[in-house]
Each structure stands twice: as structure tokens, then as C-alpha cells.
Amino acid sequence: MNPAWLLWAWSLLAEPVSAFEAVMQGHVQSTIGVDALPGGAGIPLVAGMFVSVGPQTVQIYDHEPLTLAGAPIDGADTTCARGCAPVYVHAFERAWLRAAVESASFGGELPTTLHFIAHRDASARALVEVAYAAAETRPAGPPNLSLVVAAGPRSLVGQPFFLLPPAGLRLQSGAAALGLVIEVEDEGIKVTGADSSLGKGVRVRGAPELQALLAQLKKKHPGKTTVVFVPGPRVRVGPLVDLMTMVRAQFERVVFSLGQPLTL
Amino acid sequence: MGSLRASAYGGVGLAALLAFGCHAKVELATLPDAPPASRAANSFLHCVEGTNSLCVHGGPGASGWDALAILAWAAYGSPGAISTYLPEQMKRHEDPRSVERRFVEEVERYSITLRGAGCMAVAEQPLAPIVQRAAARTMERAKALRLWPREIVEVVEHLRQEADVALREGTLVTMSCDSDPFVVYTATTLRDGRYKVVGMTTLWPEPLGGTTLDPEKVTARLHGRALGLTGGSGVASEATISPWLPFAVEEF
Numbered sequence: 001m002n003p004a005w006l007l008w009a010w011s012l013l014a015e016p017v018s019a020f021e022a023v024m025q026g027h028v029q030s031t032i033g034v035d036a037l038p039g040g041a042g043i044p045l046v047a048g049m050f051v052s053v054g055p056q057t058v059q060i061y062d063h064e065p066l067t068l069a070g071a072p073i074d075g076a077d078t079t080c081a082r083g084c085a086p087v088y089v090h091a092f093e094r095a096w097l098r099a100a101v102e103s104a105s106f107g108g109e110l111p112t113t114l115h116f117i118a119h120r121d122a123s124a125r126a127l128v129e130v131a132y133a134a135a136e137t138r139p140a141g142p143p144n145l146s147l148v149v150a151a152g153p154r155s156l157v158g159q160p161f162f163l164l165p166p167a168g169l170r171l172q173s174g175a176a177a178l179g180l181v182i183e184v185e186d187e188g189i190k191v192t193g194a195d196s197s198l199g200k201g202v203r204v205r206g207a208p209e210l211q212a213l214l215a216q217l218k219k220k221h222p223g224k225t226t227v228v229f230v231p232g233p234r235v236r237v238g239p240l241v242d243l244m245t246m247v248r249a250q251f252e253r254v255v256f257s258l259g260q261p262l263t264l
Numbered sequence: 265m266g267s268l269r270a271s272a273y274g275g276v277g278l279a280a281l282l283a284f285g286c287h288a289k290v291e292l293a294t295l296p297d298a299p300p301a302s303r304a305a306n307s308f309l310h311c312v313e314g315t316n317s318l319c320v321h322g323g324p325g326a327s328g329w330d331a332l333a334i335l336a337w338a339a340y341g342s343p344g345a346i347s348t349y350l351p352e353q354m355k356r357h358e359d360p361r362s363v364e365r366r367f368v369e370e371v372e373r374y375s376i377t378l379r380g381a382g383c384m385a386v387a388e389q390p391l392a393p394i395v396q397r398a399a400a401r402t403m404e405r406a407k408a409l410r411l412w413p414r415e416i417v418e419v420v421e422h423l424r425q426e427a428d429v430a431l432r433e434g435t436l437v438t439m440s441c442d443s444d445p446f447v448v449y450t451a452t453t454l455r456d457g458r459y460k461v462v463g464m465t466t467l468w469p470e471p472l473g474g475t476t477l478d479p480e481k482v483t484a485r486l487h488g489r490a491l492g493l494t495g496g497s498g499v500a501s502e503a504t505i506s507p508w509l510p511f512a513v514e515e516f
Contacts, residue, residue: 050343162509253515
């Protein structure tokens with residue numbers, strides 16, 4: 001007669017139940033806490049790698065946390081095209097290697113989705129730095145990226161996002177791109193793009209003014225869905241996600257950048 | 265963890281000097297007085313380099329190693345993969361043919377890479393305490409991550425008992441290599457008076473006795489032939505802007 005645990009294994013195979021969301025819930029509650037996550041709507045979490053970014057630390061899965069690195073100008077790792085802090089590069093390469101070896105031995109594929117669990121008070125720029133290091137070190141190309149937000153006290157969902165290519169992006173002249181970029185700083189918000197009304201860039205003082213400007217742009221460019229966010233050094237994750245939620249009503253696809261060149 | 269390489273090098277190096285002088289290139293071999301588990305591990309890798317999976321033999325030892333490998337994975341692996349694949353792995357573990365197949369696949373994955381990698385046993389550790397540590401850590405982690413709170417105790421205990429019985433006299437032999445995969449771990453057990461290799465892996469958690477690879481070696485492994493990971497972008501197609509922006513340029 002089969003032991004109970006084998007019946008359990010069979011039952012889960014017969015009716016696959018995703019335990020991943022429960023794992024994420026457990027991890028978030030025992031580390032950052034659901035209340036400290038930014039809130040918002042999103043899509044269900046699919047199994048993948050997860051990384052927590054707090055105000056002081058970065059943690060891959062539930063492994064030993066890393067201290068948040070400073071601006072990686074000196075000693076930047078050359079395996080990372082944009083120049084990532086070596087501490088992140090080494091940690092993520094190890095994580096990808098472990099994932100590759102375990103997927104070869106125990107099934108599945110190299111994780112294709114990378115979830116970021118970011119504290120509201122964490123530096124948004126640090127989050128993007130970490131995202132670049134994680135994505136650039138993945139040996140089979142950049143993964144799908146997702147920011148975990150709280151859709152309720154017991155519900156975690158993911159907001160997909162992208163990164164501008166690490167060395168920047170140059171689009172061909174016939175691409176007719178709008179290339180909407182929102183630089184967020186403590187002192188204000190700067191909007192740039194290929195629309196003539198934006199000139200060399202328009203500064204807005206807050207969310208309502210930004211919302212009005214974006215509504216005008218959307219009317220002129222209804223097929224454009226993408227916006228690039230460049231968080232400044234003092235911007236926190238919580239306020240940035242609040243701003244993103246507002247912007248997504250007009251331009252739903254979010255790309256993060258650290259200021260890489262975007263040539264239209 | 266006892267180190268074997270220094271003493272082995274010392275003896276062979278002296279013999280080499282006497283026989284060939286200072287500039288001769290000498291192939292190092294394990295001394296006959298190396299511990300039997302290390303000798304078995306070295307012989308196994310030589311066999312793997314020559315004949316691949318014909319070196320693999322199943323049986324209780326292999327099942328015990330399989331149980332320990334699952335425990336080590338659950339203790340330190342990716343929670344995403346564990347939450348998805350543990351039930352499937354438990355089912356697979358109950359079939360001795362699947363256990364042997366996993367061992368064969370592991371050997372075949374690295375057989376070409378291992379040729380000329382110059383692997384040599386450098387350390388031995390008893391497996392019995394590793395089994396206990398892996399089981400304890402899995403329990404602690406499963407609780408923290410809320411992985412199947414009702415069933416996990418029985419699953420872990422089943423694996424722990426199986427690994428404990430099969431590997432009680434076993435040894436984890438760490439083998440250092442000059443190139444990818446840089447480190448190979450083999451599990452040996454004593455059966456019918458002889459040491460036999462019952463499992464192999466190329467990555468083992470540090471808290472369970474694994475060694476930490478240098479960053480350069482990690483990079484080399486990630487882009488090495490055995491894992492076959494480099495090349496694809498996974499999420500982009502020709503119609504998209506770039507692998508980083510896998511959507512149409514018209515939306516930008």
C-alpha cells in the first residue's frame with residue numbers, strides 16, 4: 001500500500017496546485033511584510049526566481065542577504081554591459097548556476113521569470129540596479145521581469161516590467177517611435193519624447209499635471225503603449241509605483257532605465 | 265574535511281623529481297595508499313571519461329543518494345522549482361529505474377566535459393551527518409516557506425530514513441578539476457567489502473560540505489558546454505525591438 005506522502009505526490013500531479021504563491025506569501029510575511037509592499041493590480045505570479053530588495057539589503061530567495069551596494073562606478077564588473085556592482089554580478093551568477101544545475105537534475109527549465117519583492121521605502125534606483133544585474137547575468141538572455149505588489153492583505157500579484165537594453169537603444173529613423181521617457185526626481189518630473197509638444201523636455205510639478213500631459217499625448221499617439229521610467233537617486237519604490245499606476249492608465253507598458261541613451 | 269591532494273602530490277612529486285628531473289611534465293595519479301573511497305571515486309571518473317554511463321550501477325546505494333540529493337535540493341535549492349517539481353520528484357524517486365536513469369543522465373551530461381578536466385579526489389566527508397543536516401534544514405525551510413505544511417514532515421522523514429540506511433557507511437568525495445565543472449562530488453558506499461560510487465553531482469550546497477567556486481569559475485560553468493545555456497534569448501523574436509524589449513517597435 002502506498003504511504004500517504006506518495007498519494008499526496010500523485011494527487012498534486014493529477015491536479016497541479018501551484019504552491020508558488022503560498023511560498024511567496026510565506027516569504028514576504030516572514031521578511032518584508034505584506035504591508036510594506038507597494039499596492040496595486042497585476043497578474044497572477046508564475047513560478048520563478050525571486051529577489052527581495054529592502055532599504056538596506058538584497059536577498060535572493062531566502063539565502064543570506066547581501067548589503068545593498070553603492071553606485072557601481074569604481075570596480076564595475078565588465079561582464080555586465082552597463083557596469084553592475086560585482087557583489088550583485090557574483091551573487092546572481094551563482095544563483096543562475098544553481099538554478100541551471102537543479103533544472104537539469106530535477107526538471108523544468110532555467111527560470112524565465114524573475115520577481116522583485118521591493119519594500120516601499122527601498123531605493124527605486126537600487127531596485128533597477130539589481131534588476132539589471134540579475135537580468136544581465138542570466139546566461140540564456142534576459143528573463144521576464146515582475147514587480148510583486150499587494151492586491152490585498154492576502155493577495156500578491158505581479159506587475160510586468162522591462163529594462164532598456166544595458167548599453168542603450170537606437171531606433172531606426174523609420175520606426176516612428178514616440179520614445180516617452182519620464183525622469184522622476186524629488187524636485188519634479190521631466191517628460192521627454194519625440195512629440196513636438198515636448199520640445200527638449202517638459203517639467204511637471206506633480207501627478208495631476210503629469211496625468212493631464214499624458215492624456216494629451218495619448219490622444220495624439222493612441223497606438224503607443226510604452227513609457228520609460230528613470231528613477232532618480234532619492235526616489236523610493238512606493239511613490240514610484242503609485243506614479244506608475246497612474247501612468248499605466250494611459251501607457252500600460254513600463255520600461256525602467258538608469259538613464260541609458262535612447263536615440264530615436 | 266580532510267585534504268588528500270597535498271599528501272598525494274608530495275609523494276608523487278618526489279618520485280617525479282627522481283625519475284625525470286625538474287623540468288619533466290608528469291601525469292599525477294592517485295597513490296595506492298589513498299583512502300579507498302577516494303580511489304573508488306577516481307576510478308569512477310576514469311570510467312566515466314571512457315565509457316560514460318556503463319559505469320553506473322543502481323541499487324539501494326543509488327536510491328539513498330537520490331534521497332539525499334532531493335533533501336539537499338529542498339534544503340537549499342530554488343523555492344520556485346521545489347514548489348513546482350517536488351511532488352514529481354518524489355514519485356520518480358520511488359521507481360528504481362528512474363533513480364538509475366537520473367544517475368545515468370548526470371554522468372552523460374558531464375562525460376565529455378570531464379575528459380581532460382584532470383579531476384582528482386581532494387577531500388572526504390562522512391555522509392551520515394550530512395543526511396541529518398539536510399533533513400533538519402529542509403524541515404526548517406519548509407516551515408518558513410509554508411511548503412505543504414501537512415505532508416512535508418512525512419516526506420522528509422521518508423527521505424531521511426532511506427538516505428540514512430543506505431549511506432550510513434558512505435563517503436562524500438570532493439574532486440577538484442582543472443576545468444569545467446571544476447568540482448565533482450561523488451557519493452561512495454561500502455558494498456560487499458568494496459567501495460562503489462552510487463551518485464554524482466557537480467554542485468553541492470556549502471552548508472552541507474560543498475566548496476565555494478571562485479566567480480571566474482562560476483562564469484565559466486554558466487557558459488560551459490555541459491549546461492548548454494548560452495545563446496538563446498528566450499523571449500524575443502525578429503519582430504520585436506530587442507531581447508530586452510520583446511514587443512513591436514510600433515508600441516514604443
